[in-house]
Amino acid sequence: MDLPPDLNGARRQCAAALEAALAAGLTRLQVDLRFEGLRWPAIAHGLGQALQQRGTIVLAFADMGAAALARRDFQLSAAEALTFADLSAGRWPDHAVLCIAVTPAAPDFAPFENACTALGERPIIALNPRLENAAVGIGSVARAQRRGFLALWRVAYGLYPLEQAALAYAHPGPWRLFREDPDGFRLVASLPKRPDGNTIDQLLGQDCSTGRLAQAADDLLKQMS
Numbered sequence: 001m002d003l004p005p006d007l008n009g010a011r012r013q014c015a016a017a018l019e020a021a022l023a024a025g026l027t028r029l030q031v032d033l034r035f036e037g038l039r040w041p042a043i044a045h046g047l048g049q050a051l052q053q054r055g056t057i058v059l060a061f062a063d064m065g066a067a068a069l070a071r072r073d074f075q076l077s078a079a080e081a082l083t084f085a086d087l088s089a090g091r092w093p094d095h096a097v098l099c100i101a102v103t104p105a106a107p108d109f110a111p112f113e114n115a116c117t118a119l120g121e122r123p124i125i126a127l128n129p130r131l132e133n134a135a136v137g138i139g140s141v142a143r144a145q146r147r148g149f150l151a152l153w154r155v156a157y158g159l160y161p162l163e164q165a166a167l168a169y170a171h172p173g174p175w176r177l178f179r180e181d182p183d184g185f186r187l188v189a190s191l192p193k194r195p196d197g198n199t200i201d202q203l204l205g206q207d208c209s210t211g212r213l214a215q216a217a218d219d220l221l222k223q224m225s
Helices: 007-023 040-050 064-074 084-088 106-119 140-150 197-204 215-224
Strands: 028-033 056-061 081-083 096-102 124-127 154-162 165-170 175-181 184-191
Touching: 007 028, 007 040, 007 154, 007 165, 040 056, 040 064, 040 096, 040 124, 056 064, 056 084, 064 081, 081 084, 084 106, 096 106, 106 140, 165 184, 165 197, 175 197, 184 197
Parallel strands: 028 124, 028 154, 056 081, 056 096, 096 124
Antiparallel strands: 154 165, 165 175, 175 184
């Protein structure tokens, strides 16, 4: 896996990784594109089109407004763009084969979890979820339950900008770490599991804090716009 040159390249890589993960029987899949400024409904629709040979795909959103805009912008039916609350209430089209949940965030944790419970073993792809802080400030039992829910998800495709570097993954792996050199990004290491910050620092020989999107992230975003 090389870093994609643009958003279309990333979409193709992502679709292939999702196909492989779905063929392996995984039903709780995560796609991470950790860039600011991307149009997530358009990306979700593009992924849906790339996977449309599987059948009808439902896009799911946190609120009715986002679902309505998706129906308008992409000429989707009312059954093809729903909310998490719709799914929780059992409004799942009989002919649909999988769901792409668009950017579920911490405030959406409960309705998103309820939607996933209602869908049972049907495949769900969470696009750029931000659910990690959902358990802050609640009881220990609830925190444990939510950690258990988050542990169900497996990254199928991910692009993570670092400072003068990037981390990438496409199912079934490996994880790949790239360093930005003057002539472009160069593969530094292929790893069987996701490296932590210390491992990344050691491999790159420099501080590549994952909390900062510096110039390398800006360059990658320009490539993917």
